[in-house]
Amino acid sequence: MSEFVSPSEAALREGARWTLSLHHAPRGGVTGDLLGRGSGSSMEFHDRRPYSPGDDVRHIDWRALARSDEVLVRVHREEVAPRLDLFVDTSSSMATTESKAQRAVDLVAVLARAARAGGYAVRLVGLGDRVERISVEELLGEGLRFASKRPLHDLVAEAGGDARPSSVRVVVSDFLVPADPGRLVQPFARDAGRVVLLQVLSKDDAEPEAHGALRLVDSEHGGIREVVVDRSTLRRYAERLARLQSGLAEAVRRHGGLFLPARSDLELSGALESLARGGLLDC
Known part of the structure; x- marks a missing residue:
């Protein structure tokens, strides 16, 4: 077509x-489904997640790092849309x-x-x-x-x-x-x-009917194959x-x-x- x-x-x-x-499943943890709905560009704090290369270092939670030695970033509502x-x-x-x-x-x-x-x-x-x-x-x-x-x-x-x-x-x-x-x-x-x-x-995909001898054309590659479509053929299909x-x-x-x-x-x-x-x- x-x-x-x-x-x-x-x-x-x-x-x-x-x-x-x-x-x-939100990116930022276990805080629930669809919490980003309608949030637009809101920067409301929402959760924390482990730091990944490329994350903005301005979002690192330094207090959490001091407490646990784990680098976490603060996730905002827009990030879990x-x-x-x-x-x-x-x-x-x-x-x-x-x-x-x-x-x-x-x-x-x-x-x-x-x-x-x-x-x-x-x-x-x-x-x-x-x-x-x-x-x-x-x-x-x-x-x-x-x-x-x-x-x-x-x-x-x-x-x-x-x-x-x-x-x-x-x-x-x-x-x-x-x-x-x-x-x-x-x-x-x-x-x-x-x-x-x-x-x-x-x-025709789901319930083809018997038509006897047919020439089938591959819709993607254009190849031609001649087959006899009978009840046995339909059953196998x-x-x-x-x-x-x-x-x-x-x-x-x-x-x-x-x-x-x-x-x-x-x-x-x-x-x-x-x-x-x-x-x-x-x-």
């Missing part, structure tokens, strides 16, 4: 209705149908707006030909373009390295790649507050998809995260209700 896909009017409306329901790192797969496999591309864009738009309403600092990252930051304003105005030929697993290490410490991380993809689920999850889970894998599938989803769910669960499917052939409102039941959104 060469053109940009913009968020639908329904997505823009729904984005004002929802908030994220995920708990966030919740963070959402929202990663979206912009490969051409996400646009095998118009409804699939539209659903991916709509979900990303709803999540970005819901997070902002909840006081999150939102960073949107496209996983396409390269790892590329995209502004939320660009997303809401122009949309996303799904044209990359690079598979997701080529980019996860770099993408995970771009994530902010203790951020909530949501990865939007179909995850239909020949890669070990654990290897896909690990870069995103490292030093994360929470990780969510949001799998967007079209009806369903088993592989189930194993993939089970593997992703188990891999992210080991890091305290969530795996949530989202079908593009359902109404957007119904898909969002499903995500709310799964623990991602709240009214």
